[in-house]
Amino acid sequence: MPRKPQFLSSSIFDNIGADIQAALLEFVGTTCFLTLAYGGVQAVASESVIGANSTAVRLLYISFCFGFSLLVSAWLFFRVTGGLFNPDVSLALLLTGIIGPVRFVLYCIAQLTGGIAAAGLILALTPGPLQSNTFLQNGVNKAQGVFIEAFITAVLCMAVLMLAAEKHGATPFAPVGIGLTVFACHLFAVYYTGAGMNTARSFGPAAVTGFPYKSQWIYWVGPGIGSTFAAVFYGVLKHLRYWKLNPGQDTIDARESPREPLINTVVRTRSLSTVSSRGANRSGNAGPKVGRVDGVAEKGESSTKRGSNDSPV
Structure with a gap:
């Protein structure tokens, strides 16, 4: 039997069993994702101590670590929990009505504890101090940090929603x-903020290392603003029925492909000529008569003249 929508449930705790199970698995997924990502940061930081790479290479390496760790982990858990691994993504889904408040709270707890578990694992398994803390680079003020984090989190949440x-x-x-x-x-x-874009990602290392930076609040406020903005923007797109603005983008029907470019251009030109000739006829001037071009029907010609198996390609 299909699950009853949250707003029709007699209680927000109707699906508490499934919510708890999903949250436990979300903890496992978050731990998996962040362990891979923190481990990559730890590795590149250890190499940089002996001068094995440049700053640009380190930044690229860290970007790959987080992007591909999330890709792998999300694909593993996509059909299990949704593969969120991020309280700010969970907030965006709550605000858009995709998950309920109970699952949101349980997911946030699972994700934050998953961040702590991942940071603890990397601290225990690798030599040296933990290198995964996020902080503002010199020259980046708090307002800039908040809005950078808000922007990148909004982009991430829009990617999840769309x-x-x-x-x-x-x-x-x-x-x-x-x-x-x-x-x-x-x-x-x-380079500027450590690219938190995930409160659990920033909170885990900070909790394990005793909150060494006073800028921890930025990684709560900034992503929270970003996820809220993404939810509002997504709501606007749904209200505008965005799929009607550029229809047919998800089709795999070859008949929806454009015509051969030259023919398509000629047909459009002829259509414009038809409009011009009609205007000329209204003024008493005879205009050219428009017919078919290379066997392709003019725009407006009845589609019933084309066979049912014909392709417009």
């Missing part, structure tokens, strides 16, 4: 697009 929450032909490959989104956001922000 690629995973929205159902279409590419939905099974949503983890790829989301992972690449994290990679791109890190390329921009990892």
Whole structure:
């Protein structure tokens, strides 16, 4: 029997059993994702001590670590829990009504504790101090930090909403697009703020190392603003029925492909000529008569003249 929508449930705790199970698995997924990502940061930081790489190479390496760790982990858990691994993504889904308040709270707890567990694992398994803390680079003020974090989190949440929450032909490959989104956001922000874009990602190392930076609040406020903005923007797109603005983008029907470019251009030109000739006829001037071009019907000609198996390609 299909699950009853949250707003029709007699109680928000109707699905508490499933919510708890999903949260436990979300903890496992978050731990997996962040252990891989923190481990990559730890490795590149250890190499940099002996001068094995440049700053640009380190930043690129860290971006790859987070983007591809999320891609792999999200794909593993995509059909299990949704593969969120991020309280700010959970907030965006709550605000858009995709998950209920109970699952949201349980997911946030699971994700934050998963961040702590991942940081603890890397601290225990690798030599040297933990290198995964996020902080503002010198020259970046607090307002800039908040808005950088808000921007990259909004982009991530929009990727989740448009690629995973929205159902279409590419939905099974949503983890790829989301992972690449994290990679791109890190390329921009990892130097300036550490590219938190995930409160659990910033909270885990901070909790394990005793909160060494006073800027921890930035990684709560900034992503929270970003996820809220993404939810509002997604709501606007749904209200505008965005799928009608550029229809047919998810079809795999070859008949929906454009005509051969030259023919398509001639047909459009002829259509414009038809409009011009009609205007001329209204003025008493005879205009040219427009027919068919290379066997392709003019725009407006009845489609019933074309056979049912004919392709417009």
